[in-house]
Amino acid sequence: MEIAQAKNPAVASSGNASYFKRSPLDWLAAVLLIGGGLFAFDRYAHFMDGYEQAILIAAIPTFIALAWAWGGLRNLLAGAAVLALAGIALYDADLARAEQAFFLKYFLSSQTAIGWMCFLFFLSTAAYWLGLLARSDFAEKTGMALSWAAVLMGTTGMLVRWYESYLIGTDIGHIPISNLYEVFVLFCLITALLYLHYERRYNTRKLGAFVLIVISAAVAFTLWYSFSRDAHEIQPLVPALQSYWMKIHVPANFIGYGAFSLAAMIGVAWLLAERGILATRLPALAVMEDVMYKAIAIGFAFFTVATILGALWAAEAWGTYWQWDPKETWALIVWLNYAAWLHLRLTKGLRGAILSWWAVIGLLVTTFAFLGVNMFLSGLHSYGAL
Amino acid sequence: MRFAVSLLTVLSIASVIGTVLKQNEPYNSYLNQFGQFWFPVFEALGLYSVYHASWFLAILAFLVASTSLCIIRQAPGMVKEMKSFRTGAREASLRQFAHKHMTQTALPRSEAAQQVSHYLATQGYKSRSKEQADGLLLAAKAGSWNRMGYLLAHSAIVLICVGGLLDGDLPLKLEMMLGAKQVTSLDKPFGEIGAESRLGPEHWSYRGNVFLPEGKRSNIAVLNVKDGALLQELPFSITLKKFHIEHYSTGMPKRFASDVVITDLQTGAETERTIEVNKPFEYRGVSLYQASFEDGGSKLQLKAHSLLPGSTRISDAQGEVGGNLQLKQGEETLQVEITGFRPFNIENMAQPSESEKNTLAMLNHALGSGAKAPDSKDMKNVGPSFSYKVRDAAGQAREYNNYMVPIEQDGRRFFMTGMRETQADGFRYLRLPADEDDKLDTWLAVRAILTTPGEHALIARRFAAKAMSGRGVSDTMRTRLADTAERTLQLFAESGFEGLGAFIKDSVPENEREKAADVFVRVLQGCTWEAWQLQRERKKLKPLQLTTERADFVRDTVNSISDSFHYGAPAYLALDQFEEVKASVIQATRSPGKAGVYLGCALLVAGVFFMLYVRERRLFVLLKDSGEVLIALSSNRKTMDTDTEFARHQEALESLLNHGNRTS
Numbered sequence A: 001m002e003i004a005q006a007k008n009p010a011v012a013s014s015g016n017a018s019y020f021k022r023s024p025l026d027w028l029a030a031v032l033l034i035g036g037g038l039f040a041f042d043r044y045a046h047f048m049d050g051y052e053q054a055i056l057i058a059a060i061p062t063f064i065a066l067a068w069a070w071g072g073l074r075n076l077l078a079g080a081a082v083l084a085l086a087g088i089a090l091y092d093a094d095l096a097r098a099e100q101a102f103f104l105k106y107f108l109s110s111q112t113a114i115g116w117m118c119f120l121f122f123l124s125t126a127a128y129w130l131g132l133l134a135r136s137d138f139a140e141k142t143g144m145a146l147s148w149a150a151v152l153m154g155t156t157g158m159l160v161r162w163y164e165s166y167l168i169g170t171d172i173g174h175i176p177i178s179n180l181y182e183v184f185v186l187f188c189l190i191t192a193l194l195y196l197h198y199e200r201r202y203n204t205r206k207l208g209a210f211v212l213i214v215i216s217a218a219v220a221f222t223l224w225y226s227f228s229r230d231a232h233e234i235q236p237l238v239p240a241l242q243s244y245w246m247k248i249h250v251p252a253n254f255i256g257y258g259a260f261s262l263a264a265m266i267g268v269a270w271l272l273a274e275r276g277i278l279a280t281r282l283p284a285l286a287v288m289e290d291v292m293y294k295a296i297a298i299g300f301a302f303f304t305v306a307t308i309l310g311a312l313w314a315a316e317a318w319g320t321y322w323q324w325d326p327k328e329t330w331a332l333i334v335w336l337n338y339a340a341w342l343h344l345r346l347t348k349g350l351r352g353a354i355l356s357w358w359a360v361i362g363l364l365v366t367t368f369a370f371l372g373v374n375m376f377l378s379g380l381h382s383y384g385a386l
Numbered sequence B: 001m002r003f004a005v006s007l008l009t010v011l012s013i014a015s016v017i018g019t020v021l022k023q024n025e026p027y028n029s030y031l032n033q034f035g036q037f038w039f040p041v042f043e044a045l046g047l048y049s050v051y052h053a054s055w056f057l058a059i060l061a062f063l064v065a066s067t068s069l070c071i072i073r074q075a076p077g078m079v080k081e082m083k084s085f086r087t088g089a090r091e092a093s094l095r096q097f098a099h100k101h102m103t104q105t106a107l108p109r110s111e112a113a114q115q116v117s118h119y120l121a122t123q124g125y126k127s128r129s130k131e132q133a134d135g136l137l138l139a140a141k142a143g144s145w146n147r148m149g150y151l152l153a154h155s156a157i158v159l160i161c162v163g164g165l166l167d168g169d170l171p172l173k174l175e176m177m178l179g180a181k182q183v184t185s186l187d188k189p190f191g192e193i194g195a196e197s198r199l200g201p202e203h204w205s206y207r208g209n210v211f212l213p214e215g216k217r218s219n220i221a222v223l224n225v226k227d228g229a230l231l232q233e234l235p236f237s238i239t240l241k242k243f244h245i246e247h248y249s250t251g252m253p254k255r256f257a258s259d260v261v262i263t264d265l266q267t268g269a270e271t272e273r274t275i276e277v278n279k280p281f282e283y284r285g286v287s288l289y290q291a292s293f294e295d296g297g298s299k300l301q302l303k304a305h306s307l308l309p310g311s312t313r314i315s316d317a318q319g320e321v322g323g324n325l326q327l328k329q330g331e332e333t334l335q336v337e338i339t340g341f342r343p344f345n346i347e348n349m350a351q352p353s354e355s356e357k358n359t360l361a362m363l364n365h366a367l368g369s370g371a372k373a374p375d376s377k378d379m380k381n382v383g384p385s386f387s388y389k390v391r392d393a394a395g396q397a398r399e400y401n402n403y404m405v406p407i408e409q410d411g412r413r414f415f416m417t418g419m420r421e422t423q424a425d426g427f428r429y430l431r432l433p434a435d436e437d438d439k440l441d442t443w444l445a446v447r448a449i450l451t452t453p454g455e456h457a458l459i460a461r462r463f464a465a466k467a468m469s470g471r472g473v474s475d476t477m478r479t480r481l482a483d484t485a486e487r488t489l490q491l492f493a494e495s496g497f498e499g500l501g502a503f504i505k506d507s508v509p510e511n512e513r514e515k516a517a518d519v520f521v522r523v524l525q526g527c528t529w530e531a532w533q534l535q536r537e538r539k540k541l542k543p544l545q546l547t548t549e550r551a552d553f554v555r556d557t558v559n560s561i562s563d564s565f566h567y568g569a570p571a572y573l574a575l576d577q578f579e580e581v582k583a584s585v586i587q588a589t590r591s592p593g594k595a596g597v598y599l600g601c602a603l604l605v606a607g608v609f610f611m612l613y614v615r616e617r618r619l620f621v622l623l624k625d626s627g628e629v630l631i632a633l634s635s636n637r638k639t640m641d642t643d644t645e646f647a648r649h650q651e652a653l654e655s656l657l658n659h660g661n662r663t664s
């Protein structure tokens, strides 16, 4: 009876009223975000132009909504804010302190923080695999915790890097999403967050082992790239990159890339499970299919937006919204590829092997669009060119 | 539908080609790449401009056609779907649903119906009820916009493609096929190019470059078409007042901007603007962009120092970047083509320090801030430089790159002049030591003396005298040394160290060559010092004390003279003065299809979000007179959300209908 009552939807689903029934933490987050946002506005608005002020203001409700929608994200925001501010305080407007102050050198300076991120992602990968193979719930929980920690350090690193760029020179400072090294870190963060989101939505931690592989690969590349090429050096923005479009185009793109890679890894898991490998350890095929679809859907949506933003930017920077530059073209190819995937799934209601294979191959195409083009094909996106 | 997928796949594959093969290069570069046989084949296939090839456009057209067809086929049905509640659904068919549940209710039908429809409303469903043979059917639906999404996304595709095709070169292609227009190779001034290669301002859509030296005006945009070009007349003229380049301390470009005046050719109205990268300007439907920049024909004052043996001849010459000039050197005349000028060069002057290999050091290097360790780079502006080609009688061209002022290297200062045989290889630099007043004069004078056969005897004697002064040495010994020195000078004056090397090889036994070689070198350096002193005497300057700096200068002089035998030109061109003229390349585009494309983009985004994030769901509740209740749910998206949602509704409705009468 009570049960019946409790389950009575008339109570449970009185939609919007309950949206504001929030835990104290949620309200604290909201208050801090509003406070911080307004403080920043009051203090720095006169250094900003219209766009920037609008973005700052719009960021407040956006982050509140995100924080409320997902407690984990809320805690991440809080943690990153604290660490980043600590880093900034320690720097005290002097780059040299990165070498002197202990906490900066070994913890909070951007390179170190990102180094920690790399390390933690590797650990997390190991933990998830242990959990999967040993059927250890504890190991999987550890994997999750490590992933969160990695994301926290990575986010901190990016925020501090942003600050450092201004210490090099006020004309050099810019948001760190402008070169391959920076976007690789971004990629790791986004992919991890997407995964953690699905982990929560489908409450299964069994896919972490697979998703973390792709993240670890990205991390390995980042490390190689920074050791062998000093890629982590903060570079000023060449004129073509001095644009608002960049600041939304790039993140949108990487939500796409991240989601597609995630889908591909789940495709791999699916194909293994179907052949009876790890089958008893992995989630049900149907669940994996569903996650794969969800990932590709969100990836596709954002990739569509990103490609369009790219076109708008190109129209401003190069004088035409589309000119079949290799990067553009490959973005289109990626887009078409997943449009085809969605056709198969949505219109034919197709499932299983074909879609999994398609998602896996999709990752190859995506990787080429994201890396191969910059490496092997010349074009306007090979930055530095005017 | 399969067909849609194959279409998408075909399009992707076709697109790849153009990314692998560099597009719209000059035709002869393709000719070199593919050779006589394949070049025409690939041309016929349109591979040099895939995305404008007829077959590619055909694919796009096909895509547009099929998508439109698809829309037309589906739209009416979909709209009907959106509207209808399927109140006619029969129990039998409801029982076929994947999600269905049979239950009971004791409530009177009317109340049950009222309860249920209230519930459906709270769940965001619109519902209708219909009396059926054996009961009342409540048919509800939600998320109908999903279908709208399909229509939006697909009409967007059509809109975007059509807009794009309009802005593409399709109209122009037609004109050219009809022979109305022919491309020109821009071999003559614009004025002399005839109407057959010109496009009027009314021309529908175009994208071309306007080349504007500072202070000049133009109303012509050059469109590159196939292996030639067409001239696009603009409805206004652009005058470049000034072109700005700013750099970061690292030498990376920071800002490119053109101050222009735009003069309307009809009204004569003038508009002043600054066009920057990422800050274009639109005028009369034509958008103007900062595309790139070039040298606009900077004026250079040159001094040609003859490098012929013994010659000290200096001739003045004026040149202009992009222009040619003749240089008389002895009996031959050099064809000099001035190819470029840079008002400054920012170079990394830091000595490459071999980075520590041990991992700890590497790790340490990777820690800390994202700013680079300041010591590792040392960016300096090393001043102006200019480049030119020297063509010999055979038409063979060598390219040179000379710096205007001396550049510091390991503590000494050199005039750098680079030479290369082909574009492919980098410049090999000849380092001419600057003298104590930072000039090249001493080097030139000393070189002249050393390469004058007439002077050798004298220098050799003076050298021998100095070398064996004082202590009672016999004249014979002194003369023997003098002879050796003279011979050395002769060999050196003919072909530098090479000559000496060859001589040593066939006159000195293997095991003594080393020793012999550095004897020769010391002799040479001694003689060079003497030549220097001699030259000062003649200029009535007092002799110098030998210091380490001067010893260095002597050594560098000997080395550079030896190297200069491979310089490949009989003269060294020094930049004396310059007057820079910059030129900006402004891109002019007219793309009337843009509006359509942007609208399409908006629709596409909306459509995709509806299609992916709005699930169309239909919930049926059949209240049978018998008290039985059939609950069924259908959705056009088979995701787990549907399962969970059905479970939720089922439970809710059940507890709703069985409210209060649980027999436990």
Ligand code: HEM
Binding pocket: A339, A342, A343, A346, A347, B001, B003, B004, B007, B008, B063, B066, B067, B070, B071, B073, B074, B150, B153, B154, B157, B608, B611, B612
């Ligand atoms: C270049 C892009 C696209 C092309 C050329 C294209 C083409 C087509 C074609 C030809 C059909 C078959 C219609 C029929 O046979 O009746 C179709 C159906 C469909 N397309 Fe697309 N489409 C494109 C993009 C998209 C996108 C981006 C989505 C979704 C994210 C999408 C979702 C669908 C759906 C759901 C259907 C089936 C509609 C139905 O039968 O209910 N399409 N598309």
